[in-house]
Amino acid sequence: MSKDIRIKKGFNINLVGAAERTTSKAALSNVYAINLNDFHGITPKMLVKEGAEIKAGEAVFYNKDREEMLFVSPVSGTLEEIVRGARRRILSLIIKADKTQAHVEHKIVNPESASAQDLKAILLKSGCWPFIKQRPYDIIANPADTPKAIFISGYVTAPLAAELDYVLKGKEKFLQAAISAFGKLTPGKVHVSIGKKSKSPLADLKGIELHKISGPHPAGLVGTQINKLDPINKGEVIWTITPQDMVIIGELLLTGKFNADRTVALVGSSVKAPKYYTTKIGAEVSTFLYASGVNNKNIRVINGDVLTGTKTKPDGHLGFYNNTVSVIPEGDDYELFGWNKPVFNKISATRALTFSWLTPKKKYDLTTNTNGEHRNFVVTGMYEKVFPMDIYPLQLLKACMVKDLDNMEQLGLYEVAPEDFALTEFICISKQPHQQIIRDGLDLLYKEIG
Amino acid sequence: MSDKRLTLKKRLHILKHHYRDTKWAPAFNALHTFLYTPNETTHSGSHIRSADDLKRTMNTVIMALIPVLLFGIFNTGFQHYAAINGFPSDFSVMRDFLTWDNFWLGFITVLPLVIVSYGVGLGIEFLFAVIKKHEVEEGYLVTGMLVPLIVPIDIPLWMLAVAVAFGVVIGKEVFGGTGMNILNPALTIRAFLFFAYPTWMSGDLVWVHGAVENAGTPDAFSGETVLGYLAQNNVSEFGHTVSDMFFGFIPGSVGETSTFLIVLGGLFLIFSKIASWRIMVSAVIGALAMGLIFNGVVNAGWITDSSPFYGLMSFPFWEHLIVGGIAFGIVYMATDPVTGTQTNRGKWIYGFFIGFMSIMIRVFNPAYPEGVFLAILLMNVFAPTIDHYVVRGNVRRRMKRLKHATIIASTDNEMEKLKAETI
Numbered sequence: 127m128s129k130d131i132r133i134k135k136g137f138n139i140n141l142v143g144a145a146e147r148t149t150s151k152a153a154l155s156n157v158y159a160i161n162l163n164d165f166h167g168i169t170p171k172m173l174v175k176e177g178a179e180i181k182a183g184e185a186v187f188y189n190k191d192r193e194e195m196l197f198v199s200p201v202s203g204t205l206e207e208i209v210r211g212a213r214r215r216i217l218s219l220i221i222k223a224d225k226t227q228a229h230v231e232h233k234i235v236n237p238e239s240a241s242a243q244d245l246k247a248i249l250l251k252s253g254c255w256p257f258i259k260q261r262p263y264d265i266i267a268n269p270a271d272t273p274k275a276i277f278i279s280g281y282v283t284a285p286l287a288a289e290l291d292y293v294l295k296g297k298e299k300f301l302q303a304a305i306s307a308f309g310k311l312t313p314g315k316v317h318v319s320i321g322k323k324s325k326s327p328l329a330d331l332k333g334i335e336l337h338k339i340s341g342p343h344p345a346g347l348v349g350t351q352i353n354k355l356d357p358i359n360k361g362e363v364i365w366t367i368t369p370q371d372m373v374i375i376g377e378l379l380l381t382g383k384f385n386a387d388r389t390v391a392l393v394g395s396s397v398k399a400p401k402y403y404t405t406k407i408g409a410e411v412s413t414f415l416y417a418s419g420v421n422n423k424n425i426r427v428i429n430g431d432v433l434t435g436t437k438t439k440p441d442g443h444l445g446f447y448n449n450t451v452s453v454i455p456e457g458d459d460y461e462l463f464g465w466n467k468p469v470f471n472k473i474s475a476t477r478a479l480t481f482s483w484l485t486p487k488k489k490y491d492l493t494t495n496t497n498g499e500h501r502n503f504v505v506t507g508m509y510e511k512v513f514p515m516d517i518y519p520l521q522l523l524k525a526c527m528v529k530d531l532d533n534m535e536q537l538g539l540y541e542v543a544p545e546d547f548a549l550t551e552f553i554c555i556s557k558q559p560h561q562q563i564i565r566d567g568l569d570l571l572y573k574e575i576g
Numbered sequence: 577m578s579d580k581r582l583t584l585k586k587r588l589h590i591l592k593h594h595y596r597d598t599k600w601a602p603a604f605n606a607l608h609t610f611l612y613t614p615n616e617t618t619h620s621g622s623h624i625r626s627a628d629d630l631k632r633t634m635n636t637v638i639m640a641l642i643p644v645l646l647f648g649i650f651n652t653g654f655q656h657y658a659a660i661n662g663f664p665s666d667f668s669v670m671r672d673f674l675t676w677d678n679f680w681l682g683f684i685t686v687l688p689l690v691i692v693s694y695g696v697g698l699g700i701e702f703l704f705a706v707i708k709k710h711e712v713e714e715g716y717l718v719t720g721m722l723v724p725l726i727v728p729i730d731i732p733l734w735m736l737a738v739a740v741a742f743g744v745v746i747g748k749e750v751f752g753g754t755g756m757n758i759l760n761p762a763l764t765i766r767a768f769l770f771f772a773y774p775t776w777m778s779g780d781l782v783w784v785h786g787a788v789e790n791a792g793t794p795d796a797f798s799g800e801t802v803l804g805y806l807a808q809n810n811v812s813e814f815g816h817t818v819s820d821m822f823f824g825f826i827p828g829s830v831g832e833t834s835t836f837l838i839v840l841g842g843l844f845l846i847f848s849k850i851a852s853w854r855i856m857v858s859a860v861i862g863a864l865a866m867g868l869i870f871n872g873v874v875n876a877g878w879i880t881d882s883s884p885f886y887g888l889m890s891f892p893f894w895e896h897l898i899v900g901g902i903a904f905g906i907v908y909m910a911t912d913p914v915t916g917t918q919t920n921r922g923k924w925i926y927g928f929f930i931g932f933m934s935i936m937i938r939v940f941n942p943a944y945p946e947g948v949f950l951a952i953l954l955m956n957v958f959a960p961t962i963d964h965y966v967v968r969g970n971v972r973r974r975m976k977r978l979k980h981a982t983i984i985a986s987t988d989n990e991m992e993k994l995k996a997e998t999i
Contacts, residue, residue: 139624359978432623454624457617460585464613465631472627476849478636480627494617498629499609499711502755505633506918507852520918521967536971544621551622555633556755561621 130322131354133341135514137549139285139473141432142491143453145391145400147292152390152405152414158201159408159443160186160219163436165256167265167569170197170216178205183230183384185253186219195269198253200386200407202228218443221408232382237306245307245379252378256446257371261352261364263572264543264565273365275314275356280328280369281321281339283346284431284548288391288449290369293402294327300376301369302331307379309333312365319351328369344514349546353515358541370449390444392418394432394453395491396425405444411451412440420453426494428452433548434561457495465498472497475508475553501556509550517541519550523560526567531574534567544568585612602705606712630754634714636850640841641721641908647837648830649686652729653678655827656785659797663815673825685785686830689724692733696740697723704749715754715761715914716744722762722908725831726901726949727769728782730789735776739768759956760915763949770944778944780804783827799827802899803938807945809887821898832901842907851911854920855927859906860897862931867893870939888939902934905948915956919966926962930955 162170169190174180185196186205199205203223211217232252235244246269249255260267267273280290294301308316315335320326322340329336337355344350348366358364367375370388377385386407393400398419405414411427428435429445432452436445444451466479473490474480482490509519517538525533544561551560582590588608595604608614609631618625654673658664664672697720698712705712723740743765748757770777781787784799802816816826824834832838845851870889873879879889897903910916910930917926930951937947 141624357977359974361978426617426623428623434621435623437620437623452623458615460589460612460615462585462612465609465629466635469627474627476628476633476636478628478632478848478850479639480632482627492624494623495613496616496618496625496629497613497627498625498631499614499616501630501711501713502753504630504715504755504914505850506913506916507854507920507923508849510920516970516973518919518967518970521963536974537967538970538974548622552624553626553628555628555630557625557629559621 129355130338131319131340131345131351133339133345133350133354133514135511136283136342136344137475137512137553138283138342139433139552140487140489141285141454142395142489143393143397143400144286145288145393145402147289147402149389149402149404150414150417152403152409153417154223155405155409155413156223157206157410157443158199158203158221158223158406159410160197160199160221161408161443161445162216162218164446165197165266166565167263167572168197168256172208172216174205176205176208179203180205180221181228181230182386183232183253185251187216189266192269194247194250195255195266196251196253197256198230198384200384200409202226229383229385232378232384234382235307235379237303237310237379240307240310242310245310248379249307249375252384254375254378254384257375258365258367261349261358261366261543262540263568263576264545265572267365268363271363271365273312273314273363276308276312276316276365276367277348277352277355278316278318278328278334278367278369278372279339279346279348279351280326281319281324281346283341283343284433285343286391286393286450286452287431288370288389288393288402290328291321291324291326293389293391293449294369294373296327297373297376298327298330300373300380301327303376303379304367304372305331305333307375308365308367314356317351317355319346319348321346341514344512344546344549347545349541349543350514353517353541357516360535360540362540368447368449371447388444388449390414390448391450392453393450394428396421396453396455407444407446409444411438411442411444415440415451415453422455424456424458425453426456428454432492433552434545455491455493457493459495461495475512496557498555498557500558503556503558505555508553508555512549512553513546515541515546519547522567523547523558523563526563526570529567529570531571534571535575539564539567539571588612589615599706599709602709602711603702606702606705630714631717633850634717636848637718637845637908638721640844641718641725641831643837644725644831644834644841644904645686645690645721647824647834648725649682650674650678651824651833652682652685652785652830653680654682654825655783655799656681659784659787659799659827660795667825681785685729686724688733689727689729689731689736689830690721692736693723693740694720696737697744700741700744700749704753708753710753713754715748715757719743719761719765722831723765726762726766726829726904726909728777729785729830730782730787731769731773731776735769735773739765739772742768755914757914758960759953760909760912763909763953763956766949767953770949774944783829801827801945803888803945806887806891809881809884818895818898821895826899828899829901829904832904835898835903838903838907845907845911851907852913852916852923852927854923855911855916855930856906858924858927859910859931859934862928862933863897863902863906863935864893864931865928866932866935867891867896870935885939888945896935896938900938900946900948902931902938902948905934905952906931909949909952910955915959917959917962917966919963921969922959922962922966925966926955926959929958 170187182202189195201223207220258267318334319337403414522537547560747761747764780800787799846853933951934948
């Protein structure tokens with residue numbers, strides 16, 4: 127039974143710099159990087175040495191805890207450097223690309239007829255497995271699990287995030303292949319959500335439970351949809367995957383090649399001409415950033431959307447999961463009497479001499495300034511207004527902060543991911559790092575129980 | 577501005593680095609952030625943040641208190657002259673109330689209260705911040721404004737200073753500062769005064785400026801509050817009209833008298849989404865319910881005018897809301913987010929009992945006919961318990977769901993097979 131959901135609690139953040147619906151080809155990147163921070167909780171074991179020649183789709187390292195889970199290079203070239211940090215922890219792998227690309231060829235699998243075993247094996251071997259994430263814990267899925275359902279959100283509500291309806295156009299064949307494969311991996315349903323009025327390429331896929339979603343952010347987050355459709359209980363596992371990663375999986379199944387091509391939205395108020403670029407996972411951001419131009423020098427480049435992305439630099443590299451690169455001004459400046467003067471140019475969830483409620487359609491140019499200092503939790507009742515899940519956000523955050531495992535479990539930590547707390551973090555008056563608190567809580571719970 | 581001269585902003589920025597990692601850093605930062613919102617940026621998670629911070633929140637509450645404070649200043653002067661000269665016949669607000677004389681007398685009596693409250697309170701906050709090496713928190717900005725508004729006008733300043741020191745240290749800092757305290761600090765201060773110096777906190781002499789000084793002299797006058805008259809069943813001398821009580825031309829603590837301005841302040845706080853409307857509404861409902869019960873008892877004839885409680889019990893239930901401190905308590909004190917309940921359902925329960933208990937204590941307390949501050953302190957103590965049961969409801973729902981769920985067991989055999997196939 128497909129079910130339409132209307133989310134009422136939430137908050138849309140309207141920002142300047144949405145991507146125009148045109149796509150250009152980004153300049154070829156000379157150097158690619160695999161950033162290990164993208165794979166939370168994975169301890170890498172290298173399979174190749176510095177200086178080795180590798181093909182596109184060739185495994186470069188595996189997960190120490192699950193040897194069958196391989197991670198592959200997006201391009202063919204030379205592994206130039208293994209960047210290490212404190213205690214020789216691997217931070218990133220730098221790959222110098224060849225002029226002509228050579229791919230590792232896997233055997234072509236028909237997702238309709240292949241068994242779950244075969245599908246898991248090919249996904250693990252080809253480096254596609256890390257695209258599949260699991261709840262609880264918001265980590266790469268454990269291939270030994272059998273998820274009770276798989277959730278895919280095709281509804282985008284995060285500020286300035288790439289429009290999936292646009293970037294997925296023409297990819298129906300690959301999407302269908304991926305969906306057929308997922309159908310084999312779970313005895314439950316494959317839930318796919320789209321916007322209520324959208325003409326998403328996801329709508330006509332076979333073998334899915336289609337849900338039409340409406341409402342403000344975080345309605346588009348998969349966590350919100352899981353909570354409304356099929357909440358996770360203790361001991362249950364749900365897998366999630368983003369549609370643009372499904373394209374890569376589908377292409378692998380149908381062609382046997384790991385194709386790291388990705389359409390990326392370059393957005394944000396600091397970008398002169400925000401639009402879409404086709405590039406590859408791991409490509410240098412500057413290969414398309416300066417093609418669009420930047421407005422000022424003091425900028426923050428973010429891998430992902432402004433609410434959940436990770437900080438990078440213009441010479442940083444596109445993340446493994448990201449299809450949006452946001453560029454906004456840094457806010458490292460003081461503001462005279464910023465705490466008591468009327469505010470017209472910033473977004474606020476209150477009306478305490480802040481006037482964004484007067485102009486709900488207006489688009490804002492926000493900086494990275496915190497607009498105040500870190501404090502203890504003081505105000506109550508605000509998070510609940512933007513948090514649509516049946517969970518008490520403040521109480522869960524506090525349970526995580528004091529490492530109260532029983533309460534963390536009972537208050538619903540299994541159901542959430544850090545991204546679900548991005549909006550409460552945005553409106554937080556005490557400027558608490560909600561997503562970090564939840565991440566630490568999940569890690570602790572995983573270590574102790576999972 | 578020429579390039580050579582440093583702007584204030586740059587000077588302060590240099591000073592901030594100068595003081596960084598010294599013990600004076602919190603004190604300097606408190607002053608610096610008062611002038612400028614800091615240049616702090618986000619690092620991870622949400623890269624953008626909304627415009628509100630705790631300073632803005634607290635500032636909004638202070639703005640809602642300013643009209644009450646101004647009214648209190650005028651009313652202090654007005655009550656003093658009215659007690660000496662008699663309540664003016666054909667009273668006009670412009671001619672008799674908003675006069676320079678009233679303002680000046682009120683100003684020179686109320687201002688020292690404000691200065692002592694902020695001086696002592698913020699002094700201790702700065703001291704604790706320096707000792708404990710945390711930033712100076714904004715909680716006292718509101719507490720410091722509430723304190724002069726909830727004490728009798730002639731309270732000796734040293735008593736106020738001692739009470740503020742007690743309230744800030746024992747009521748807040750020992751728990752870890754703003755956000756961690758269990759009891760409302762302003763009410764802790766008032767409770768300390770009430771139990772340590774009861775003669776200065778109750779009776780018929782403390783509510784009007786000058787009454788204590790003149791007691792026993794030929795110029796002596798009384799400054800009984802409305803509730804004081806009612807508690808003594810002294811209804812005949814009680815000459816205040818409903819409109820006087822609503823607009824606040826009656827004796828009482830500095831800021832509590834004008835229900836009209838308190839309601840306006842409350843509406844502003846609800847509109848700006850700073851204070852919880854749930855607590856305010858349910859507290860009003862609670863107070864009306866208790867008032868109706870007492871009126872019913874009187875109407876049923878179970879209590880006669882010989883009873884010591886007759887005066888207060890027979891007082892029309894809705895008029896309880898416009899006398900005494902209940903309106904002020906409901907709008908500005910019960911809604912304190914730190915010491916109140918934190919869940920929305922909890923707020924309904926919490927507010928209701930504050931209103932209910934306020935009127936009950938008001939009627940039955942023989943020593944002092946007011947109950948709102950005790951009711952709020954009592955419910956502060958119970959707030960975590962109320963929240964606990966509300967949150968348990970959510971947990972039970974999750975448990976129930978778990979019971980009906982069928983868990984798909986993951987098998988280790990399957991895992992071994994996979995390993996064999998891929999490696």
